[in-house]
Amino acid sequence: MAQPDILGPPGQGVPPPAGGMPSARRARLGRRLRSLAGIALSLALTLLGLLLVTFVIGRIMPIDPVLKVVGERATQAQYDAAYQAMGLDKPIWQQFLRYMAEVLRGDFGRSISTGHPVAQDLLRVFPATVELATLGTLIGVCVGVPLGVVAAARRGGWIDQVARVVALVGYSMPIFWLGLMGLLLFYGILGWVGGPGRQGIIYDGMVPTVTGLILIDSLVAGDWAAFRDAFSHIVLPASLLGYFSLAYISRMTRSFMLEQLSAEYVVTARVKGLSEGRVIWGHAFRNILVPLITVIALSFGSLLEGSVLTEIVFSWPGIGQYITKALLAGDMNAVLGGTVVVGTCFVALNLLSDILYRLLDPRAK
Amino acid sequence: MTQTTRAWLLSDAPQTRRQARLGALYQGWLTFRANRLAMVGLAILVLLVLVAAFAPWIAPQNPYAQNLAERLRPPSAQHWLGTDALGRDILSRLIFGSRVTLFIVGTVALIAPVIGLFVGTVAGFAAGWVDQVLMRITDIFLAFPKLILALAFVAALGPSIGNAVLALALTSWPPYARLARAETLTIRNADYIAAARLQGAGPLRLLIGHVWPLCVSSLIVRVALDMAGIILSAAGLGFLGLGAQPPMPEWGAMISDGRSYILDFWWVAAMPGMAIFVVSLAFNLLGDGLRDVLDPKGARE
Amino acid sequence: MSPLLSVRNLRVSFPTRSGMFEAVRGVSFDLGRERLGVVGESGSGKSMTGRAILGLVRPPGRVEAERMELGGESILNLPEARMRRLRGSRISMVMQDPKFSLNPVMTVGRQIMEGYRLHTGKSRAAARDKALEMLAAVQIRDPERVFHAYPHEVSGGMGQRIMIAMMLAPDPEILIADEPTSALDVSVRNEVLRIMDRLVGARGMGLIFISHDLNLVAQFCDRVLIMYAGRVVEELPARDLHAAKHPYTQGLLNSLPRLDRPVERLAVLQRQEGWRDALPAETP
Numbered sequence: 001m002a003q004p005d006i007l008g009p010p011g012q013g014v015p016p017p018a019g020g021m022p023s024a025r026r027a028r029l030g031r032r033l034r035s036l037a038g039i040a041l042s043l044a045l046t047l048l049g050l051l052l053v054t055f056v057i058g059r060i061m062p063i064d065p066v067l068k069v070v071g072e073r074a075t076q077a078q079y080d081a082a083y084q085a086m087g088l089d090k091p092i093w094q095q096f097l098r099y100m101a102e103v104l105r106g107d108f109g110r111s112i113s114t115g116h117p118v119a120q121d122l123l124r125v126f127p128a129t130v131e132l133a134t135l136g137t138l139i140g141v142c143v144g145v146p147l148g149v150v151a152a153a154r155r156g157g158w159i160d161q162v163a164r165v166v167a168l169v170g171y172s173m174p175i176f177w178l179g180l181m182g183l184l185l186f187y188g189i190l191g192w193v194g195g196p197g198r199q200g201i202i203y204d205g206m207v208p209t210v211t212g213l214i215l216i217d218s219l220v221a222g223d224w225a226a227f228r229d230a231f232s233h234i235v236l237p238a239s240l241l242g243y244f245s246l247a248y249i250s251r252m253t254r255s256f257m258l259e260q261l262s263a264e265y266v267v268t269a270r271v272k273g274l275s276e277g278r279v280i281w282g283h284a285f286r287n288i289l290v291p292l293i294t295v296i297a298l299s300f301g302s303l304l305e306g307s308v309l310t311e312i313v314f315s316w317p318g319i320g321q322y323i324t325k326a327l328l329a330g331d332m333n334a335v336l337g338g339t340v341v342v343g344t345c346f347v348a349l350n351l352l353s354d355i356l357y358r359l360l361d362p363r364a365k
Numbered sequence: 366m367t368q369t370t371r372a373w374l375l376s377d378a379p380q381t382r383r384q385a386r387l388g389a390l391y392q393g394w395l396t397f398r399a400n401r402l403a404m405v406g407l408a409i410l411v412l413l414v415l416v417a418a419f420a421p422w423i424a425p426q427n428p429y430a431q432n433l434a435e436r437l438r439p440p441s442a443q444h445w446l447g448t449d450a451l452g453r454d455i456l457s458r459l460i461f462g463s464r465v466t467l468f469i470v471g472t473v474a475l476i477a478p479v480i481g482l483f484v485g486t487v488a489g490f491a492a493g494w495v496d497q498v499l500m501r502i503t504d505i506f507l508a509f510p511k512l513i514l515a516l517a518f519v520a521a522l523g524p525s526i527g528n529a530v531l532a533l534a535l536t537s538w539p540p541y542a543r544l545a546r547a548e549t550l551t552i553r554n555a556d557y558i559a560a561a562r563l564q565g566a567g568p569l570r571l572l573i574g575h576v577w578p579l580c581v582s583s584l585i586v587r588v589a590l591d592m593a594g595i596i597l598s599a600a601g602l603g604f605l606g607l608g609a610q611p612p613m614p615e616w617g618a619m620i621s622d623g624r625s626y627i628l629d630f631w632w633v634a635a636m637p638g639m640a641i642f643v644v645s646l647a648f649n650l651l652g653d654g655l656r657d658v659l660d661p662k663g664a665r666e
Numbered sequence: 667m668s669p670l671l672s673v674r675n676l677r678v679s680f681p682t683r684s685g686m687f688e689a690v691r692g693v694s695f696d697l698g699r700e701r702l703g704v705v706g707e708s709g710s711g712k713s714m715t716g717r718a719i720l721g722l723v724r725p726p727g728r729v730e731a732e733r734m735e736l737g738g739e740s741i742l743n744l745p746e747a748r749m750r751r752l753r754g755s756r757i758s759m760v761m762q763d764p765k766f767s768l769n770p771v772m773t774v775g776r777q778i779m780e781g782y783r784l785h786t787g788k789s790r791a792a793a794r795d796k797a798l799e800m801l802a803a804v805q806i807r808d809p810e811r812v813f814h815a816y817p818h819e820v821s822g823g824m825g826q827r828i829m830i831a832m833m834l835a836p837d838p839e840i841l842i843a844d845e846p847t848s849a850l851d852v853s854v855r856n857e858v859l860r861i862m863d864r865l866v867g868a869r870g871m872g873l874i875f876i877s878h879d880l881n882l883v884a885q886f887c888d889r890v891l892i893m894y895a896g897r898v899v900e901e902l903p904a905r906d907l908h909a910a911k912h913p914y915t916q917g918l919l920n921s922l923p924r925l926d927r928p929v930e931r932l933a934v935l936q937r938q939e940g941w942r943d944a945l946p947a948e949t950p
Contacts, residue, residue: 049501049508057518057520168650169646171593174597174601175601176620177638177642180620180623180634184627184631264763264766265768267761267767268769268829269769270720272754272780273750273752273753273755273781273785274750287771301510302510304510308605323513327519335520338513339509339514339517342510343508343513343514346509363770363816363818
């Protein structure tokens with residue numbers, strides 16, 4: 001199928017250039033902006049669905065939410081008053097609208113176990129999780145991407161074999177168990193790293209909160225001892241998450257690269273006399289960048305989630321631990337609030353990779 | 366196998382449909398057998414099924430029998446893998462735990478792909494607004510973090526092994542739906558579907574008789590590759606105390622039991638973790654092998 | 667005058683499960699400043715011959731020859747680093763489909779400049795001028811615009827002209843064109859050929875034109891090699907093609923429809939085991 005030739009007579013092909021910016025580039029930008037509107041619509045629908053699911057989960061649970069608020073010894077009048085105040089006498093769709101309005105205002109209700117508003121709790125615990133997942137993803141990207149590229153370039157070589165085993169073990173290992181074994185070895189036996197928790201007791205609350213990320217906050221405060229302490233605590237859980245992330249990223253990178261390396265333009269690049277390094281990194285790798293961004297975003301999302309188990313193992317005061325504790329205490333507001341926040345992060349990550357894809361890939365329509 | 370049976374199976378010109386079908390199966394088996402790692406995976410899983418089936422005869426001791434005098438004993442001739450905090454024999458508990466693991470994995474692997482197959486094929490076959498609605502729902506479920514959604518479900522329904530299975534199934538069907546829809550879209554416009562339609566076949570008949578059988582093989586590969594993930598998620602729920610409840614010997618819950626003793630009595634947590642690792646590794650190896658046989662496109666990787 | 671390229675008894679083989687597979691089995695030819703056509707069916711080893719000359723047969727594939735000389739110097743199994751200096755600067759290649767042979771995420775301009783700067787070491791600005799000059803030379807009307815375009819934004823015919831511009835920018839002595847027009851619309855084939863012919867002729871280059879299209883080669887080339895099963899079965903001047911002696915060449919010719927000599931039914935190409943090992947028929 002022939003595309004319109006730019007050389008062709010005007011009217012058939014692309015309109016002639018106008019102004020300073022080459023018009024091919026301008027047309028590309030316009031197309032992308034229009035597609036963003038479509039993304040925004042599907043994003044809104046997905047978020048709506050997310051709220052609907054959490055709402056339904058909140059309704060089907062066997063715990064009576066009113067009793068949780070007024071306590072076991074409330075009179076019938078008190079109970080009824082609370083029942084009405086919570087809007088439970090209204091039709092179900094009005095209850096959903098009310099729930100939606102509350103969530104949009106950032107009101108997830110009050111947590112029964114901590115006594116604080118859930119939103120306030122989430123603001124406190126979420127940075128801890130983000131810090132862990134970010135460091136894990138960094139490790140996964142910095143090791144996984146080069147490993148995958150080299151494995152593909154030297155297919156069947158020893159690096160490829162090593163990468164294969166690393167990934168296979170990563171896909172098969174229970175993360176919480178590996179964490180426990182890591183604690184046993186590096187903390188219990190070797191004493192190389194800090195133990196469970198985010199900070200040693202003496203440093204707790206010593207660093208003023210700026211970003212909520214202790215590694216950064218301690219640097220901002222210029223407190224090296226606190227930084228070292230925080231680092232010794234985060235290094236093991238972050239490496240652990242990093243390992244799982246790298247297993248996934250290296251496999252995906254390898255298969256993307258293999259696909260590209262068999263493409264004709266790679267032969268073209270070799271014919272031009274480019275070195276193998278330039279063929280691989282300058283040509284083939286540039287072509288996998290866009291799908292790779294999606295993979296990295298997905299991996300970051302799954303680390304946010306995978307941190308549930310890791311946080312329990314390492315007593316890490318993040319959102320995973322918060323949700324799990326709330327869950328065991330029957331604290332539904334906290335569970336649903338946490339679920340909405342993590343779900344929204346997932347959606348936001350998908351959106352981000354979608355936007356990047358449209359901005360970075362010249363072929364995106 | 367005799368030489369003639371082999372020749373009959375490998376014949377280039379099968380005489381009957383049965384011969385053709387058996388021949389294709391045998392060819393697949395030959396490809397699969399050439400993959401040594403996949404055979405190791407298969408062997409481990411066959412062993413697992415045998416152990417689960419004959420658990421009462423194999424287990425050296427009663428997995429529920431507590432003996433506080435014998436608590437937290439290291440591996441020895443009497444207790445090969447040591448004992449836990451209640452003095453129960455860890456090996457026996459692992460052996461009985463294989464039943465729990467197989468139950469969870471088996472049930473989820475039955476429910477989730479069936480939901481996915483149904484949603485995906487209906488969406489792909491009906492097209493139009495039905496497709497739009499079903500796929501939007503699928504996307505919403507995909508947008509959720511799986512484990513957290515499963516946690517929320519279990520929280521609402523109450524922790525138990527049945528609810529854990531249900532939660533895992535409810536959170537793992539969307540990828541199957543996507544896959545089944547994609548397959549359906551390629552099948553839908555094929556000439557033989559048009560031919561069947563001309564012969565008067567209704568949509569239900571087309572769906573069940575023509576579309577489903579063709580979607581199954583790619584779904585099987587996907588299930589095999591997902592099994593390890595299901596085991597890990599199930600163990601994770603058990604570890605969090607949201608799956609099997611004590612005293613049921615579930616591997617994830619056993620790790621959780623050993624967690625408090627990890628620094629001094631490492632074997633309590635280490636042994637069940639090894640079991641989980643070996644079994645999910647076996648599923649991964651098997652899945653890779655099956656993909657090579659059933660999905661030649663993916664085999665190139 | 668000594669030839670640009672001299673190949674004697676070239677063999678390319680790949681290990682397979684059932685022993686070594688020989689894709690090219692003893693090909694010999696000399697290339698001067700001329701247009702040499704290489705014709706054969708798919709699988710006859712014609713493309714592999716081109717890739718072997720460029721040193722692009724990757725392990726475990728193996729290349730052997732009595733002699734493979736470029737301008738009197740051996741280029742047989744040169745170390746990769748030395749081969750790289752020849753590739754692009756002295757021998758170059760245009761491939762079948764520009765849709766696949768141009769890098770989709772790099773602008774046309776960058777792709778042209780890349781090879782030129784590598785071999786000449788010129789500045790960015792000089793490379794840019796050269797790229798625009800080359801685009802103009804392949805008769806692209808608005809070089810500035812195409813320079814900034816991505817490959818998916820140009821048509822097939824223009825893509826192939828860009829490919830030619832890119833490969834000729836560093837001024838190579840030999841161009842291997844591997845089915846350069848097979849993927850193009852019939853309407854633009856002749857234009858691309860004409861442009862390639864003019865540039866190659868003006869620069870006094872040698873052209874190896876690989877094709878399955880006997881008529882095209884007969885019109886376009888000076889001399890033709892007919893390949894079958896990894897061997898040259900016949901070599902003759904293009905104008906004498908109709909007088910070919912080898913039964914395989916005759917078979918190829920007879921399987922083409924001709925307006926001036928209509929036949930009831932086109933001949934089906936017959937192949938004989940014996941041709942696989944026979945020596946090439948002598949040029950008259």
